[in-house]
Amino acid sequence: MPTLDRHDAVFILDLGDTENRFHPDWIDEVNARLDEVEKGASALVTTASGKIWSNGLDLEWLIEHPEQFPAYTASVHNLFARYLSLPMITVAALQGHTFAAGAMLSLCHDFRIMRADRGFWCLPEADINIPFSVGMGALIQSRLTPQTAHQAMVTARRFGGLDAYANQIVDEAVPEPEVRVRAIALAEANVPKAGPTIKTIKTRMYADVLAALAQEAANPKAGLERP
Numbered sequence: 001m002p003t004l005d006r007h008d009a010v011f012i013l014d015l016g017d018t019e020n021r022f023h024p025d026w027i028d029e030v031n032a033r034l035d036e037v038e039k040g041a042s043a044l045v046t047t048a049s050g051k052i053w054s055n056g057l058d059l060e061w062l063i064e065h066p067e068q069f070p071a072y073t074a075s076v077h078n079l080f081a082r083y084l085s086l087p088m089i090t091v092a093a094l095q096g097h098t099f100a101a102g103a104m105l106s107l108c109h110d111f112r113i114m115r116a117d118r119g120f121w122c123l124p125e126a127d128i129n130i131p132f133s134v135g136m137g138a139l140i141q142s143r144l145t146p147q148t149a150h151q152a153m154v155t156a157r158r159f160g161g162l163d164a165y166a167n168q169i170v171d172e173a174v175p176e177p178e179v180r181v182r183a184i185a186l187a188e189a190n191v192p193k194a195g196p197t198i199k200t201i202k203t204r205m206y207a208d209v210l211a212a213l214a215q216e217a218a219n220p221k222a223g224l225e226r227p
Contacts, residue, residue, distance in 0.1 A: 002015050007188075014048060015030070038087070042191040056100030078217050091186050094113065
């Protein structure tokens with residue numbers, strides 16, 4: 001489950017050492033840790049401990065609990081919106097595979113540092129026959145170049161670290177031992193920016209995305225349904 005550590009003014013949220021799928025309990029834990037972050041941090045690094053940063057939605061759980069589909073998808077869209085508008089600089093330290101909703105969560109961060117030699121960043125929805133919700137599509141297209149967003153969404157291409165850097169998905173691709181170090185350094189350099197002004201800048205910059213995510217959270221029944 002997610003854990004929280006601190007490096008001076010930077011909080012480090014570790015998503016876990018498994019697949020870090022968006023199980024409802026996992027989402028609740030992430031939100032609880034973010035509550036702590038917003039009380040006392042000036043920057044945030046989100047990382048993980050195993051071979052996977054996050055593999056996205058917990059589809060197995062969702063299939064077993066179809067009656068909870070609306071509440072579940074609302075919680076996912078709300079988590080994206082919360083991360084996107086946090087009142088501080090956020091850095092995703094991608095030490096491993098980052099797929100589907102996990103990849104979308106990485107895009108909610110201000111910056112992304114990815115391992116160069118192993119691991120993939122991928123939006124596999126076209127291959128697994130799950131359409132993007134309008135809010136998810138808005139998020140992806142707001143954070144990637146049009147060409148990269150189109151290719152990632154339509155072809156489900158897997159981007160390795162260097163490939164992700166070349167396509168402007170991540171800000172740096174570095175050797176695995178440097179991922180967390182570089183992410184913390186980048187967060188530390190931006191500690192003075194934390195506060196209401198940076199939150200206002202983000203909410204105005206991504207007003208359309210946040211509105212789309214809020215709309216999905218309020219009316220979640222159709223957003224992720226298969227055609």
